[in-house]
């Protein structure tokens with residue numbers, strides 16, 4: 333079963349409060365989504381393997397550690413996942429970025445794929461799938477499956493806010509995927525929105541309605 337890590341850093345909790353606030357405008361919302369994503373990158377990459385290399389300081393040669401192992405890829409689920417890309421890239425500048433376009437059909441609530449463009453060596457990369465919201469889990473479950481169908485084998489999922497229902501759906505469908513979440517909320521409402529959540533992440537990021 334994939335591990336679930338809920339962020340407990342005060343800076344993340346503080347910023348999530350203002351991300352949730354209905355009075356926060358699009359500019360501040362985008363800025364704070366970026367900042368929380370950057371802080372989450374720290375936790376999501378905690379288990380990256382290290383190797384020792386030799387480096388010469390102004391004083392002498394020494395051994396010091398650098399990240400080794402597989403290359404990284406980040407994969408935002410369009411649209412709202414785009415809001416998390418810049419923050420992640422700030423800490424992981426060498427990562428390549430793939431995109432999976434999905435929207436949730438408002439009638440069936442089922443995810444519909446409309447775009448997929450991934451790094452050509454996706455099967456060699458450690459992938460971090462980004463989506464601010466994990467609600468029913470349908471979108472994340474489908475996006476992860478698209479990645480696996482294209483050869484990906486090492487996948488993590490990073491979300492700002494998750495409902496327990498969505499976490500269970502991803503864990504059941506993809507027990508190999510660890511989930512990193514800013515906050516786990518109470519439940520879904522009748523329209524499959526997260527309660528209390530933050531509303532519609534895409535609309536708040538991009539000013540649509």
Ligand code: PRP
Pocket residue numbers: 409410411412413434435436437443463464465466467468469470471472498524532533534535
């Ligand atoms: C939102 C959100 C997730 C999805 C979560 O996207 O960004 O992708 O809903 O819901 P789920 O867990 O029930 O699938 P939406 O479908 O509204 O599309 P958008 O990002 O284009 O606004």
Ligand code: URA
Pocket residue numbers: 412465467524525526527529530531532533534
């Ligand atoms: N998508 C969102 O943007 N918000 C929710 O609460 C659920 C799905």
